[in-house]
Amino acid sequence: MNTPLPHALRALTPNVHAWLPDGHATWGMANCVVVTGRTAGSGAALLVDTPYTAGMTRHLQQLIDGLGDGPAGRPEVRTVVNTHGNGDHSYGNGLFPDAEIIATDANGEHLCAEPAPADLAGLIAGSDPDSPLGAYMRRHFGRYGDFGGVSTVHPTRTFSGELDLDVDGVEVRLIEVGPAHTAGDLIVHLPQEGVVCAGDVVFNEDHPVHWAGPLESVHRACRRILDCDPRVVVPGHGPVMTPAEVRRYADYLLDLRDAVHRGHGAGRPLPVLAAELIADDPYPAWGLTERMAILAAVEYRALDGETGRPDLVGLVGMAAGFAHRREGAAAGGTAAGSVPAGSGG
Template identity: 40%
Template sequence: MTINRANVSAIAEDLYVWLPPKRGWGLANCGLLASETTALWIDTPYDPSLAGEFLAASRRLLPTGVDIDRVVVTHANGDHLWGAGVLPDAEVIATREALEHIHWEPTPQQQHALLANSDPDSPLGGYLREHFGRFDWSTTEPVHPDTVFTGELELKVGRYPVQITSLPAAHTGGDLMVHLPHQRAVFTGDVIFSSTPEQPGDHPSHWAGPLENIIGACEQALATGAEIFVPGHGPVLDRDGVREHIGYLAYVRERAHALHAAGIPALDAARRVIAEQRHPELGLPERLVLTVAAEYRHLDGSELPGVLDAMGQVALVARELAEDATRIPHPRSGRN
C-alpha cells in the first residue's frame, strides 16, 4: 500500500495529520507537529513501508535540517508503535503502563510468522490473512520506549507546548492523550474510533476498559476546550462528533450490562448487540466481541485472555456474519 501525499494534510498551525486512504484493522491516524528547530510524531504507521512513506511526507513539510526527534505513542498496539523503527535516533515516549501491553502482544516477527504459517481455511487464519496480510513485519524489530511516565508530561516543540496525560485503563492498559493548546487540538489515540456520514468508520475494538473509563477519557478530551480531535482511527472530529461517539459507547455499555445481568455469556451478548444493527454504517461489527468481552471482565472479574484466543472469537463471529450475509432466505422463513 502506498500513501497518497494528499492524505497528509494541515489541520492547524504547523500541525499535520495522516489519515490512511481506507479503513480497517491496522490503519491508524498519525500526527506531525513541526517547528523551525524540531518536530514530533504522534503515533506511527504499522509497518516499515507505511512508516517510510509517512516519514518521507513529513520531511517534505519540515524546514531544511529539521528532523523528527521525538515520537509520542498514544498506546502500545503495534499499529501505533511499530513504525517508530524508521526513526532509530528519535526518543519514543509512552506511559509506564504501556510496557505491560508491549509484553502481552506478539512481537512484530512473531506476528509475521503467525500470518505466514496460519491455516487460511480456519476462521482465525483466514481472518488474519484477510485483514493483516497487507502488512510486512519480516524485518521489523520490537520498539521499546525510551521515556515512560505516569500522570502528566509537558514538552515543547519549538514554541508550541505539548501536554501529555496518561489515562486510566481504557482501550488498553497504557493509553495517553496529547493536547496541543496552541492548535486547540487533541490526539485521543484509540479511545475514539470515529465515523461521520461522509466518512463511515469501523466499530471500536477495546481490549481493557471498562467503557466507563473510555467515556471518561472522551469527556476529559472535551474538557481541554479543544476544537479539533484526531482519533486513533477514522476522520477528524469536532466537539459534536466526540459527543456522538460518547453516545455510541454509552449504548454498548448499557447493552453489555443488561445482557450480563440476564446471564447471557459474553460471546452471545456480542452477537446480540451486533444483531441489533444500531450502527449499520460502521464496518467490522465482529470487533464488538472484544469490547463486550472487556466489559464483562470488569463485571465478573474474569482474566484477560491471550491475544489469539480473543482474535479467534472475533474471527468466528466474522465468519458467521459472512455466511449469514450470503445465505439465501427460504420463501417461508419470514426473513428479509
C-alpha cells in the same frame, strides 16, 4: 501493501499535520500526527505514533521531509510519542533511531501482551487459511506483508500522570488516560493549536475495539478529551472529528455498556449476547461490526472480576468467528444473528 497511502499530510494548523490513511473497515491503518516548531528552519518535530510497517513509515517520513522547503528547514523527528502499545501505533518506532520515544509507565504492561512483529507475521502465515481466524488474519493483516524491517522498540522515556513538552514554542501536553483502550493509553493535547490526538480511545467510522476497558473507563477518557475543549480531535483510526462527534461516540459507549450489563445480569452467555448486539448494530455504516463481540467479552471479564492480561489473539479469533458467520449469511447460509461455533472468548 495493497491499500493506498495518503498522498499528502493534512494541515490541521500551520504547526500540526496529520497522516490519515483511508482505513475504513480495516485493521492497522492508524493515524499519525506531526508537530513542527514555530521557528523556520529549527527542524524540531514531534511525531505522535508510528505506522505498522517499515514501508508505511518510510512513506510517512518522505511526507514529513516534504514539509521543509530545503535541507535547513527539513523537520527532524526528535521525539516520538506512542499513544499506546498496539503495533499499528508503534511498530515503526525503530525507524526513528535518534528520537526519544515517550509513552506511559503503564504502557509497559500492555507491551507484555502485544505480539512482536515477527510473531504476528508467523501467526498470519501459520494459521489455517480455511479456519475463521486464518481467513480473517489473512484478509485484514495479510496486506502488511511479513512485517520485515520493524521490531518492537520500547520507549526510552516513560511517565505517569501528565508530562509537558515544548516543540520549539509549541506546547505539547501528554495526559495519561488509561487503562481504557489498553493498560497504558495517553492523549496528546496541543492547547495553542486546539487539537487533541486521541489514539485508539476514539475510533471514527468503524466499530471501536478496546482491549483493557471496561467501557466506562473508555468513556471517562473521552470526557478527558472533551475537557481539553479542542477544535479538532484526531482519532486513532478514521477521519478527524469535531467535539460533538466525539460526544456522540462517547454516548454510544455508555449505551453499549448498559446493554452488555443487562445481558450479563440476565445470565446470557457471552456468545449469545454478542450475536444479539451484532444483529442489532446501531451503526451499520461503520465497519468491523464483529468487534462488538470483543467489547462485550472485555466487559464480561470486568463484570466477572477477571484480572490478568487480555488474550488479544483469542479475542480476535472470537471476532473472526462472528465475521465468518456473517459472511456465510450474506452468501445465503445461516442466519446472521446466530452464534458461531467455538466462539467462547
